[in-house]
Amino acid sequence: xxxxxxxxxxxxxxxxxxxxxxxxxxxxxxxxxxxxxxxxxxxxxxxxxxxxxxxxxxxxxxxxxxxxxxxxxxxxxxxxxxxxxxxxxxxxxxxxxxxxxxxxxxxxxxxxxxxxxxxxxxxxxxxxxxxxxxxxxxxxxxxxxxxxxxxxxxxxxxxxxxxxxxxxxxxxxxxxxxxxxxxxxxxxxxxxxxxxxxxxxxxxxxxxxxxxxxxxxxxxxxxxxxxxxxxxxxxxxxxxxxxxxxxxxxxxxxxxxxxxxxxxxxxxxxxxxxxxxxxxxxxxxxxxxxxxxxxxxxxxxxxxxxxxxxxxxxxxxxxxxxxxxxxxxxxxxxxxxxxxxxxxxxxxxxxxxxxxxxxxxxxxxxxxxxxxxxxxxxxxxxxxxxxxxxxxxxxxxxxxxxxxxxxxxxxxxxxxxxxx
Amino acid sequence: xxxxxxxxxxxxxxxxxxxxxxxxxxxxxxxxxxxxxxxxxxxxxxxxxxxxxxxxxxxxxxxxxxxxxxxxxxxxxxxxxxxxxxxxxxxxxxxxxxxxxxxxxxxxxxxxxxxxxxxxxxxxxxxxxxxxxxxxxxxxxxxxxxxxxxxxxxxxxxxxxxxxxxxxxxxxxxxxxxxxxxxxxxxxxxxxxxxxxxxxxxxxxxxxxxxxxxxxxxxxxxxxxxxxxxxxxxxxxxxxxxxxxxxxxxxxxxxxxxxxxxxxxxxxxxxxxxxxxxxxxxxxxxxxxxxxxxxxxxxxxxxxxxxxxxxxxxxxxxxxxxxxxxxxxxxxxxxxxxxxxxxxxxxxxxxxxxxxxxxxxxxxxxxxxxxxxxxxxxxxxxxxxxxxxxxxxxxxxxxxxxxxxxxxxxxxxxxxxxxx
Numbered sequence: 001x002x003x004x005x006x007x008x009x010x011x012x013x014x015x016x017x018x019x020x021x022x023x024x025x026x027x028x029x030x031x032x033x034x035x036x037x038x039x040x041x042x043x044x045x046x047x048x049x050x051x052x053x054x055x056x057x058x059x060x061x062x063x064x065x066x067x068x069x070x071x072x073x074x075x076x077x078x079x080x081x082x083x084x085x086x087x088x089x090x091x092x093x094x095x096x097x098x099x100x101x102x103x104x105x106x107x108x109x110x111x112x113x114x115x116x117x118x119x120x121x122x123x124x125x126x127x128x129x130x131x132x133x134x135x136x137x138x139x140x141x142x143x144x145x146x147x148x149x150x151x152x153x154x155x156x157x158x159x160x161x162x163x164x165x166x167x168x169x170x171x172x173x174x175x176x177x178x179x180x181x182x183x184x185x186x187x188x189x190x191x192x193x194x195x196x197x198x199x200x201x202x203x204x205x206x207x208x209x210x211x212x213x214x215x216x217x218x219x220x221x222x223x224x225x226x227x228x229x230x231x232x233x234x235x236x237x238x239x240x241x242x243x244x245x246x247x248x249x250x251x252x253x254x255x256x257x258x259x260x261x262x263x264x265x266x267x268x269x270x271x272x273x274x275x276x277x278x279x280x281x282x283x284x285x286x287x288x289x290x291x292x293x294x295x296x297x298x299x300x301x302x303x304x305x306x307x308x309x310x311x312x313x314x315x316x317x318x319x320x321x322x323x324x325x326x327x328x329x330x331x332x333x334x335x336x337x338x339x340x341x342x343x344x345x346x347x348x349x350x351x352x353x354x355x356x357x358x359x360x361x362x363x364x365x366x367x368x369x370x371x372x373x374x375x376x377x378x379x380x381x382x383x384x385x386x387x388x389x390x391x392x393x394x395x396x397x398x399x400x401x402x403x404x405x406x407x408x409x410x411x412x413x414x415x416x417x418x419x420x
Numbered sequence: 421x422x423x424x425x426x427x428x429x430x431x432x433x434x435x436x437x438x439x440x441x442x443x444x445x446x447x448x449x450x451x452x453x454x455x456x457x458x459x460x461x462x463x464x465x466x467x468x469x470x471x472x473x474x475x476x477x478x479x480x481x482x483x484x485x486x487x488x489x490x491x492x493x494x495x496x497x498x499x500x501x502x503x504x505x506x507x508x509x510x511x512x513x514x515x516x517x518x519x520x521x522x523x524x525x526x527x528x529x530x531x532x533x534x535x536x537x538x539x540x541x542x543x544x545x546x547x548x549x550x551x552x553x554x555x556x557x558x559x560x561x562x563x564x565x566x567x568x569x570x571x572x573x574x575x576x577x578x579x580x581x582x583x584x585x586x587x588x589x590x591x592x593x594x595x596x597x598x599x600x601x602x603x604x605x606x607x608x609x610x611x612x613x614x615x616x617x618x619x620x621x622x623x624x625x626x627x628x629x630x631x632x633x634x635x636x637x638x639x640x641x642x643x644x645x646x647x648x649x650x651x652x653x654x655x656x657x658x659x660x661x662x663x664x665x666x667x668x669x670x671x672x673x674x675x676x677x678x679x680x681x682x683x684x685x686x687x688x689x690x691x692x693x694x695x696x697x698x699x700x701x702x703x704x705x706x707x708x709x710x711x712x713x714x715x716x717x718x719x720x721x722x723x724x725x726x727x728x729x730x731x732x733x734x735x736x737x738x739x740x741x742x743x744x745x746x747x748x749x750x751x752x753x754x755x756x757x758x759x760x761x762x763x764x765x766x767x768x769x770x771x772x773x774x775x776x777x778x779x780x781x782x783x784x785x786x787x788x789x790x791x792x793x794x795x796x797x798x799x800x801x802x803x804x805x806x807x808x809x810x811x812x813x814x815x816x817x818x819x820x821x822x823x824x825x826x827x828x829x830x831x832x833x834x835x836x837x838x839x840x
Contacts, residue, residue, distance in 0.1 A: 035488075048486075048489065066454075105705025134680075135690060140678065142678060259556050268794065271576060285524075286526075
């Protein structure tokens with residue numbers, strides 16, 4: 001076991017280099033293809049390319065599609081991809097085999113699972129969430145509520161008010177486990193317990209959690225969850241998403257996006273829908289096989305490590321980032337947006353700054369790639385499989401250089417009003 | 421212009437070879453990678469691999485994803501893929517730019533457009549379709565009707581009864597333009613006219629039409645349509661689907677699968693959904709870029725030809741198939757399931773046979789790949805860009821050989837009861 005703590009106050013790039021060399025996850029770095037000269041701290045938006053993905057995709061293109069053609073649905077295992085990759089993801093999130101499928105997008109999966117949760121609480125009308133939840137979750141809830149005749153209220157509260165709003169009206173608590181802007185992580189076990197105590201169900205969005213932090217959905221007694229394939233799971237741009245339905249809820253409802261591949265017998269071509277048993281009924285149409293293939297490569301990399309190691313390194317990286325910014329960037333208006341308490345932190349570090357957009361543009365120009373999020377957030381994703389301690393050093397070094405050499409009165413640093 | 425008619429009664433494989441050599445679409449054959457020794461007549465289920473797709477996908481994997489990473493959303497044009505590829509498909513189906521997007525699966529797109537159509541006819545409760553429609557369309561209608569509180573009736577009638585059932589109760593006429601089993605094509609203009617005369621809207625599934633037959637949605641005054649990317653469009657296994665919304669209906673309804681990429685300003689991260697103008701509001705989540713990339717290659721091949729040429733060859737191929745079966749396979753219980761009238765025929769030929777399953781297995785064993793569809797259909801897809809007249813000759817030759825050399829009393833030819 002690597003203990004990063006003994007050396008967690010590196011005073012130089014060389015100290016960071018030593019941390020990298022003794023890092024137990026160091027061997028994972030070579031499993032990725034990363035562009036030279038770039039410090040990539042945006043793997044929480046689009047994960048890097050696993051080296052194995054290129055070859056595996058070539059096989060899928062040339063052999064499975066080009067040569068085997070239609071026979072690949074059985075011969076190359078395409079038909080089982082949603083459940084096969086789902087079972088692999090289940091191992092990363094504390095779910096059992098048969099509780100996860102890979103299908104559609106996160107948005108679509110919010111719709112399916114939210115519809116199920118609302119159907120299981122027919123006498124309750126409130127979907128409780130936070131105003132800073134990732135918008136697509138809220139948009140899908142709004143779309144579903146419209147379709148259901150506006151009988152439900154999507155109640156958006158501040159994080160601090162969740163507990164007081166959980167009551168007999170609450171059908172579902174809809175939360176993103178790690179906030180996309182701030183990297184703040186909820187206590188899933190505690191909030192699920194509170195929701196259940198109020199008679200409500202939970203729907204967790206794991207977009208910034210799966211592959212980023214250890215999860216134990218079943219230990220938390222979670223009801224429903226959705227998650228993203230293209231961020232920490234390195235599944236490629238727009239990779240298909242996954243969903244989790246606790247076994248106890250699987251057969252209680254026919255989810256409404258009832259496509260043919262969620263049918264009990266798709267190739268019987270029966271005009272009447274009859275749902276498959278278990279979580280397979282949450283599959284809808286034909287899966288995008290090439291994108292699924294890339295996702296499986298990304299997920300497979302996690303199966304050769306474990307999330308406790310990933311978490312340990314993740315916190316060491318974010319601790320280092322925060323410490324270095326404290327030391328080197330004090331007095332430049334940066335304000336930490338991510339919790340200092342490691343237990344509340346996902347795998348990213350964010351800062352407020354009134355000129356966040358311009359600073360991120362300048363960072364990207366120097367080869368440090370993070371994200372700007374309106375109105376004032378600098379966001380740095382830390383992906384322990386391929387982010388190095390020297391990357392963190394170099395990022396803060398560039399950040400310090402930019403902050404200490406710019407005057408915000410120059411025209412090119414005026415606050416941009418429009419959002420791109 | 422090639423005229424196939426003068427030589428449409430070839431009496432030998434050599435006659436077919438001459439037809440191939442003088443075929444104006446012959447140059448398209450080399451644009452595909454096809455396995456040696458295979459007669460592939462299943463391109464209506466999974467289109468063959470375009471030669472350009474392999475290189476283009478490699479570029480998307482290595483350069484766009486691997487090197488450019490997150491910047492590719494703008495720099496590599498990923499963000500515009502749904503509308504850019506949609507505009508290309510529009511050219512193949514008689515739609516205008518800004519009326520088609522590529523997004524999600526056919527099933528999901530049925531849900532979105534059917535929800536819109538029902539909302540535009542709030543006083544009508546009947547979704548009219550046929551019992552032999554492709555099941556996923558019916559399943560999605562059932563799922564939507566359930567969600568809407570079972571206020572709608574999905575009325576399934578025989579093709580011959582459609583007209584008499586179009587009345588003041590009909591909200592939507594939901595039809596697949598070319599039937600997946602029989603290859604029978606509806607008169608889109610006439611049925612759309614009849615539906616409109618009854619005050620109903622139309623939703624056309626073009627799964628077996630786009631890239632197979634000429635279409636002119638706007639000339640037909642069509643309202644909504646969906647279609648598939650992985651069949652005749654050669655977009656790769658499980659390629660994303662498309663949808664069409666006539667411009668006059670686009671801003672009349674917020675479709676309920678309201679994901680963030682259909683928002684007017686996705687990167688404003690507003691908690692309130694505000695739909696994009698036009699057909700872009702039908703986009704939902706993040707698109708599977710690798711699968712979209714392959715689809716664009718498939719679609720691009722069609723832009724270098726025209727659907728009139730494709731249709732002419734398609735009918736020449738199906739005429740030849742039918743003629744050769746008439747001549748060589750008479751007396752073997754084969755019954756043509758596809759209309760003899762070319763105007764009613766899509767781009768496939770199907771036959772009933774009591775031992776269809778066993779015959780197709782035997783054909784596949786000899787390298788002729790078609791499809792079995794329960795209970796008794798042999799289905800042969802004709803994809804004019806890469807199906808040759810000699811392929812048709814060879815397929816019928818194998819079919820004749822199998823029919824004339826087998827006794828159905830042998831145990832291996834007993835009718836299989838279970839469907840795979």
